[in-house]
Amino acid sequence: MTTARTAVPDVIALTQRLIRFDTTNPPGREADCVRFVHGLLTEAGVASTLVAKDPSRPNLVARLPGRGVAPPLLLHAHVDVVPTEGQAWSHPPFSGDLRDDHVWGRGAIDMKGSLASMLVALLGLHARGTPPAGDVLLAVVADEENGSAVGARHLVQDHPHLFDGVAYAVGEDGGASLELDGSRRVHPIVVAEKRAVWLRATFRGPAGHASRIPPEHSVPRRLNRLLDALAGGGLGPRPGAVTHRMLTALAAAHPGPLGEALLRFRDDPADLSALKPLSERDALFLRSISQHTANPTVIAGGTRTNVIPGEMSVDIDGRLLPGDFTADDFISALRAKAGFPLDIEVLVEGEPMPEPVLGPFYERLAGVLREADPDGVPVPMMTTASTDARLFPQLGISSYGFMPLLIPAGSGYRDLLHAPDERIPFAALHFGVHCFEQLLLSYP
Ligand SMILES: [Zn+2]
Incomplete structure (x- = not known):
């Protein structure tokens, strides 16, 4: 040796x-x-x-x-x-x-x-x-x-x-991090990650003069409908066990109005008024780990301001919660939300993430943090x-x-x-x- x-x-x-x-x-x-x-x-x-x-x-x-x-x-x-x-x-x-x-x-x-x-x-x-x-x-x-x-x-x-x-x-x-009111040091222990599913939606339709309202099936009008459908940033709340446990732990560590707000959001993640006591940053983080998100990031197409293009595309950065929700499920949900058929291709699909395990090893990690920093709060988290x-x-x-x-x-x-x-x-x-x-x- x-x-x-x-x-x-x-x-x-x-x-x-x-x-x-x-x-x-x-x-x-x-x-x-x-x-x-x-x-x-x-x-x-x-x-x-x-x-x-x-x-x-x-x-x-x-x-x-x-x-x-x-x-x-x-x-x-x-x-x-x-x-x-x-x-x-x-x-x-x-x-x-x-x-x-x-x-x-x-x-x-x-x-x-x-x-x-x-x-x-x-x-x-x-x-x-x-x-x-x-x-x-x-x-x-x-x-x-x-x-x-x-x-x-x-x-x-x-x-x-x-x-x-x-x-x-x-x-x-x-x-993964939350600042909350700064009264307690939060130690994240990440037990789950969202996975990337990046898509490109392509629109094709009649080209024409941009001085008139184009027909409903034209490129700009369908693109607008998709962007409207994505305006909320995601597919709506669908929180899992990790978010539930995380919010419970954070609420216990922040008694008072902040803790109550976290429990309200935990019990009804559609009630965004619950998040009022939080900073916008923290509120958006909590919402992002409670749903599949979808953000339009690159829009391409068109040649001149006064010409309705025959083709445009929009790239969508999707981030899916762990579990069995597939890229196909995601595409179907986007089509349903847009309300019309969408021509979508998958650009990148991240590895499927299993449901997280908060077993004895999680407790070991939390125990190490508790011993090293008795004032801190170890919390199970998901990262986006x-x-x-x-x-x-x-x-x-x-x-x-x-x-x-x-x-x-x-x-x-x-x-x-x-x-x-x-x-x-x-x-x-x-x-x-x-x-x-x-x-x-x-x-x-
Ligand atoms: Zn890194």
Whole structure:
């Protein structure tokens, strides 16, 4: 057994180091960053393998041996980040500057800070010679922000044996967050993700002069009817068990008018007046996780202002709740809502998401957070975004979004994902290390 035990890195310096690799995706260029992590693990005597579909964009899977009394646990983190162009940053986004007790830079929250916390926790356990109950796998992947084709999807589809026996996976939280009144720190534990179904509706009809009202079956009039039908943002309330449990937990943590409002919305999600005590941001988030949503995003067609076009199209970003509602069901529902036949093609269909499981592993994650932050409230949540967590269920692995951050209640740090001036407080990083250590030590 290799026991070349070196000093465990400092989580702040490590986050800074990871941010300084410009892994903007596209194009990604994750190789230097992944090889850096590979070097760190190798130096510490933790075995890791590089797995690449595109040699310039490798992934890494490390294994910290456990005592063999529990199934392996998977931690996964992506090293690519979203572009910064067109954003006004007060510090260069890849400088990793340390200022005001924060590490600044693209990826600080999403999710190099989290990767640094996972690494420090894992290397710390290894250095102290305290093996976890089961093996801990750490997958460090490319390409999460742009479809995962050379990242987690490649691992799951082409190297499934790497994850033999894994029952649970832990990754990012996909930006699920609620600020509420800022009186309690809410720790999201993401147990479900919505999945993307992107569509294109194409309209064809008689072209003509735009100075007169065109016939009912013309392109503009049918397009308008579809846009009218989508004006509410979705197909209407259809909340599931996760939203119910989340609202119950939040209401208990916020007694008074806010808690009552959350319970009213829980019991009648069509009653939007219930959401009045919430900010618009929080109200829209709650509504978004209570229904299948559909937003028109790209409208194409037409040549001149005074010509009724013979063809136009509208792209629709649909996000479906977990469960058995299919893309075909979604298209049928849109047709019914529009009230006329629609020519629709599917552009992108995300992996079907199973109904979430809030079993003993959820309780473990919540327990870690409760112990580490007795004032905080762990809450099961759904995220509207998709992360790599959508891929591991194909291997029978239950995936959870767990990004432990000690940040002031209502501070909005999770809103800095993909935004300018992304940064993470030092305290949040230390908290993350502690929580991952406790998870590895207390698992299962
Ligand atoms: Zn992310």
